[in-house]
Amino acid sequence: MTESWATFGADLHLDLTAGRGLRAGLTEALREAARSGRLAAGTRLPSSRTLAADLGIARNTVAEAYAELVAEGWLTARQGSGTRVAERARPRRPAAAARARRPVRTGPARTGPAYSLVPGSPDLGGFPRAAWLSAARRALTDAPNEAFGYAADPRGRIELRRALAGYLARARGVHADPERIVLCAGFLHGLTVLAGVLRARRVREVAVEGYGLDVHRDLLVRAGLRTRPLGLDGEGARTGELTSAAGAVLLTPAHQFPTGVALTPARRAAAVDWARTTGGLILEDDYDGEFRYDRQPVGALQGLDPDRVVYLGTAGKSLAPGLRMGWMVVPPGLLEEVLAAKRPTDWACGVLDQLTLAAFITSGAYDRHVRGMRLRYRRRRDELVAAVGDRVGVSGIAAGLHAVLDLPGGTERSVLQSAAWQDLALHGLERFRHPEAVALPGRDAVVVGYGTPSDSAWSPTLAALAAALP
């Protein structure tokens, strides 16, 4: 359908003063029209395509001006209703007032864009509230009194460590012994502890994947470690590049984040060889290993050499990040070092959630929940491929909660801008690149976290994505 100014919009006269940048001029002219009331609140603006054609300028220039004014609060953009003058387009509150109000509006859905495909979150609407409550009832009924006291064991409750040992062996091929499982408050806590271990070992450098999460790299750097990027390709991280300069390597073998490839057997073997030769540690971030779709399950790298690999898992993707629950399976020889490094944070990890998760796993509810979510995510993934697969390459989709959409060269930034215009939060591949990593040649892409939207938001979010793509 051709969206036309004549059909939807108000006719609009804009003075684009020459001598300023076109975009700045357009932005200022639109802002002034909204501020002065010349454009009434609720007025629908022409589409960027239409206005661009009308003004004889590039569509991106218009899209960027719109995005800026949306960010400033002068305009609103909603899928299906276009870009409109905001209801209360007026000077924003002073900074202090804005800060004071911020906490009341805690929900990201209310402060951020209307739609989000930012990776890293499961569908929070899928949290199994009733089953979790049943597990909490069982946990509260069965818990011995001493469970409510100060933790007697720095590894965490034995009930959960036993349940996890069974689950991880069965579902992820991890060599797990409850004695060597250390519970923590999510992956970042585990990585904090391990950074402490490395620092105590006087390690200076940790190898990381060339593309990954900056919060992980930043945590290592804050702990006084240098991070060195490994190359990445279709077989995963180039573990053959590992040298004795690194005391550890942080890997996502089951489903590289963000590129989505599984580390090949040869690359796994190279990592283990490196660890055996140099005494280095492999930190295995198995963040979404539960979710696999079309392929043979990719077992944990830890199974190859439990003496060299620290396995890190979390309930953040399978259940909810808000639980703050994670676990490490630690090599026998490393347990004391890990517990020593954990000591300054032994105040973390409430006991009731530990007992509840233990009951949740042993009752079979965890398997049922993962199974159910897997079906939901698989359906979304299929719908994502159906919606955009003919226009962009879609990869990294055999597992997990995210996919990579390959874009025509040089279009990543403009796609992100046009996503912002669709009121869609979206991350480009580039933002995950280690500052010292060589950019993947000619790889413009966006990383789509299709687990993030709620079920009700999924369709409009997908439509917003489709509209943002070239």
Add this chain to the structure above:
Amino acid sequence: MTESWATFGADLHLDLTAGRGLRAGLTEALREAARSGRLAAGTRLPSSRTLAADLGIARNTVAEAYAELVAEGWLTARQGSGTRVAERARPRRPAAAARARRPVRTGPARTGPAYSLVPGSPDLGGFPRAAWLSAARRALTDAPNEAFGYAADPRGRIELRRALAGYLARARGVHADPERIVLCAGFLHGLTVLAGVLRARRVREVAVEGYGLDVHRDLLVRAGLRTRPLGLDGEGARTGELTSAAGAVLLTPAHQFPTGVALTPARRAAAVDWARTTGGLILEDDYDGEFRYDRQPVGALQGLDPDRVVYLGTAGKSLAPGLRMGWMVVPPGLLEEVLAAKRPTDWACGVLDQLTLAAFITSGAYDRHVRGMRLRYRRRRDELVAAVGDRVGVSGIAAGLHAVLDLPGGTERSVLQSAAWQDLALHGLERFRHPEAVALPGRDAVVVGYGTPSDSAWSPTLAALAAALP
């Protein structure tokens, strides 16, 4: 009915090595999993249909593998109960078996002495399991989906901050605004954050009470701060001794730990004067302010000057240390510094306990619970005084969960030895002394945590104490 993995089954990771026949590979993988114990005896396997779908192989292949392993005795198959791993006698490895028994004895009551009057713990048998579960049900029902995601606000959930603001103002006389409440995982987490604030302010020295908890002092020292003891007498800490050398002072005004006195109005005023004059901070540890018996409630020092005092409270005494829940009420000008210092530990604090405690407070269950526990503890205190009050001086008993028993000069060590002989864990006053603090003149004493025993252990514990006293 469709038999599905989601309904029945366990999630199962199997390595199917390529290059062998699929059926042979599957059979061997399952046999190995059963043999090694990775699949425990009795574990129910997925139906052949489900496993086949999951592995992407023909159902017959799975059925044949199952049949072969049933024939070999590794699995059993019964109509109506599915296919399970057979019960088989496996030789136990001695070392592993010994290790496997250790974690069963996690409770301090089972590893330590039979009786304990070590202070610092409430009666864990008093945890309100049923009321807590009701609150959890309400919390799980009412929580918005976004609550399960990554925390949107580093201060913690607004629901709990609102509930606490009301409670603390009403019950403790705290000037509390939800905007300035920062939730944390118990007192030690709060003190960790505040130590970070002080370090960022380049503070070198923190004044502490001459007698107190070594874990608190050690935490400050690990954070690079020096601790300097204040004298203590019947009016509490000698706050008149504070100088500009200290950037902060850590106090227990409502009920000094361990001596049990309340900080007098004059000493409170001196502390606030010092803070105003030097710009120093007062850190108020209100660890058991809820429990008072014979006297007018002693309000929080924070009420005197909310701009100079950081109030720290915790659910560790009123509910259970295992919850790992605490809160800080922060002066307005300090909020940004506190949140910056908290950032490296923002992974702590699970959301479900926060929402549950909020529901627990707003329903009135918290007040009811504290009132009920206050009666129990008061009865114990009266029984303690009745049992030993004619032989030793009992002080610090107007509030809290502990009392100080004054002993004849020079007998503290022999009483502790005789307590050990009674199988009673007991702490002397001397162990709480700051290494640089002047010993209280002629003060031999033991610190009796009468909240610690369970109801059933209370009588024999009291008898053991009576037997240990001179």
